[in-house]
Amino acid sequence: MLRKEQNDYLCQTNAGTPMGEMFRCYWMPALLSEELPEPDCPPVRIKLLGERLLAFRDSEGKLGLIDEFCAHRGVSLWFGRNEECGLRCPYHGWKYDVTGQCVDVPSEPEESGYAKKIKLKSYPLIEKGGVLWTYMGPPEKQPPEPMWEFCTVPLNQSFMTKRLQENNWLQAMEGGIDSSHVSFLHRGDLSNDPLFKGAAGNKYNLGDMRPVFEVVENEGGLLIGARRNAEDDQYYWRITPWVMPCYTGVPPRGDHPIHGHFWVPIDDENCWAWSYDYHPTRPLTESEVAAMKDGKGIHVKYVPGTYRPLANKDNDYLMNRAAQKAGKTFSGIEGIGMQDASLQESMGPICDRTKENLVGTDNGIIMARHRLMRAAKALVEKGITPPGVDPEHHKVRQAALLLKRDVQYKDGAKEALKVKPGVRQTSV
Amino acid sequence: MLSESARMTTAHEASFRIQYPNSKPRAAKVIALDGESAKLVDEIAQQKWNGAKFFTSLSFASGAEPGTTGAGMKAWLSDLAGRAMDLVAEVAESDFVVVITAAGEDARAVSVVADACKLHNKTLIGLVVPKAGASEADVGASLDHLRPHTRMLVVASGRDYIEVMLTALRA
Numbered sequence A: 001m002l003r004k005e006q007n008d009y010l011c012q013t014n015a016g017t018p019m020g021e022m023f024r025c026y027w028m029p030a031l032l033s034e035e036l037p038e039p040d041c042p043p044v045r046i047k048l049l050g051e052r053l054l055a056f057r058d059s060e061g062k063l064g065l066i067d068e069f070c071a072h073r074g075v076s077l078w079f080g081r082n083e084e085c086g087l088r089c090p091y092h093g094w095k096y097d098v099t100g101q102c103v104d105v106p107s108e109p110e111e112s113g114y115a116k117k118i119k120l121k122s123y124p125l126i127e128k129g130g131v132l133w134t135y136m137g138p139p140e141k142q143p144p145e146p147m148w149e150f151c152t153v154p155l156n157q158s159f160m161t162k163r164l165q166e167n168n169w170l171q172a173m174e175g176g177i178d179s180s181h182v183s184f185l186h187r188g189d190l191s192n193d194p195l196f197k198g199a200a201g202n203k204y205n206l207g208d209m210r211p212v213f214e215v216v217e218n219e220g221g222l223l224i225g226a227r228r229n230a231e232d233d234q235y236y237w238r239i240t241p242w243v244m245p246c247y248t249g250v251p252p253r254g255d256h257p258i259h260g261h262f263w264v265p266i267d268d269e270n271c272w273a274w275s276y277d278y279h280p281t282r283p284l285t286e287s288e289v290a291a292m293k294d295g296k297g298i299h300v301k302y303v304p305g306t307y308r309p310l311a312n313k314d315n316d317y318l319m320n321r322a323a324q325k326a327g328k329t330f331s332g333i334e335g336i337g338m339q340d341a342s343l344q345e346s347m348g349p350i351c352d353r354t355k356e357n358l359v360g361t362d363n364g365i366i367m368a369r370h371r372l373m374r375a376a377k378a379l380v381e382k383g384i385t386p387p388g389v390d391p392e393h394h395k396v397r398q399a400a401l402l403l404k405r406d407v408q409y410k411d412g413a414k415e416a417l418k419v420k421p422g423v424r425q426t427s428v
Numbered sequence B: 001m002l003s004e005s006a007r008m009t010t011a012h013e014a015s016f017r018i019q020y021p022n023s024k025p026r027a028a029k030v031i032a033l034d035g036e037s038a039k040l041v042d043e044i045a046q047q048k049w050n051g052a053k054f055f056t057s058l059s060f061a062s063g064a065e066p067g068t069t070g071a072g073m074k075a076w077l078s079d080l081a082g083r084a085m086d087l088v089a090e091v092a093e094s095d096f097v098v099v100i101t102a103a104g105e106d107a108r109a110v111s112v113v114a115d116a117c118k119l120h121n122k123t124l125i126g127l128v129v130p131k132a133g134a135s136e137a138d139v140g141a142s143l144d145h146l147r148p149h150t151r152m153l154v155v156a157s158g159r160d161y162i163e164v165m166l167t168a169l170r171a
């Protein structure tokens, strides 16, 4: 449980809040490349960390992320004309470039220099691995580019989606490090989902419902190891990395692509659940990509033309009581992503953690909250850069492996947990 | 018409969560396994807790070596006031048990606590806290002691985590 002030501290990410300042230290996924596919394409409205922004790609392909509203009389620039290297407000014709600099105020003589005095707030937007990343902190502290493995492999080896999740970021992220729910909520999917089934390791998951956990702090965040009994004096280990503030990796299964998430605050009551899949050494197969596009694995089907899941709270997540009763799904909701999202949204827009009753196996969550609070405090009070900003902290892999019982996973899985370009993931 | 889920997940509806308690205090037993962690536990015990009890050292009844099992096992904890208490009885009336060791210290006493937990089917949580000058190998040694017995094992980078965890567990 958390006290109300602690809960607020962790959940609030608007500008000026401690967690808000901390999130503003990182490169975060803002949009998919597909949202701004070509020069002069339509601009896209996006809200991040409680700030209304507009993303666009200008005539030369340059990317911009600027204040959504025109500095003249405040209309949304989403209605703007994306033309000749800038976005022109359709109301009175003011025009802005990708840095938010106003370059034309038609009512004023050019020589007056009026336009130079107008500049909208803007943030850098860079493209890497099919994702447009932004950094919303002070320019002088902008860190080096993100180095997550999925965004460094060739594009045909990775697949990225995002979906709207209508609740606070923290309860969503906590689901990503809550390893003990998998044996219940996602029980049915291990054997059925095309992106999970068939892995040799699955039998250990299904055979041992009471895993034992080891939580170890590392530089960028946490390693959460779950071990189950396996044959011949061995343990089957699944190791989930959490990198601050909001990256979680799902331990792999067999040779299936590796996947994981970012949980990015939109405002205090909504977040983007980003879901990546990639294979370190081979292109994804056609059938894998088809399954991902079809909402299998950790991905979802969408309301057409949006990033809102097709199963959402407006249709009660397409609850299927018959499937629940028959044991096809544990909760009655189909698909891993929506199984998680439906329950997390049901907690309310901001989970009231004063009422929860955590148990010992929730230590991953307890530790993650503790580290977030500690890091935000160190940042706000002493200016200390939080863990996870350094791209070296991104170079961690999730792993699933068999280890002799007397071997510590920190040692036995040491190499498996490192990103090694061109080397296959460690997986059973 | 809004679906039921859509109506129920608004901030407004969240304000109607009933205010009755949904749990009773749980009896946590917190046991320091070595002298170093005993000092920490001693300090933490001074604060206000929801019924958590703290034990700062173990002494064993004659004839009962670490590792002795069964109902006949007698091990004694010494609580803060220095009274000797029956380990098995303490564990029996607990909801969960936390053992704490400082990296590299002798944590073998865990096996006796674990036996008592097994006897009464209680969850044992292990916490390794840092010690000045301790190496990776020291941490490894602590883990080796604790791993066979604990359901959840945590290696914390700060000593403040003991308190953080106990608070989170409403101990």
Ligand code: FES
Binding pocket: none
């Ligand atoms: S059993 Fe975990 S939230 Fe209900």
Ligand SMILES: [Fe+2]
Binding pocket: A175, A181, A182, A185, A186, A336, A340
């Ligand atoms: Fe899940």
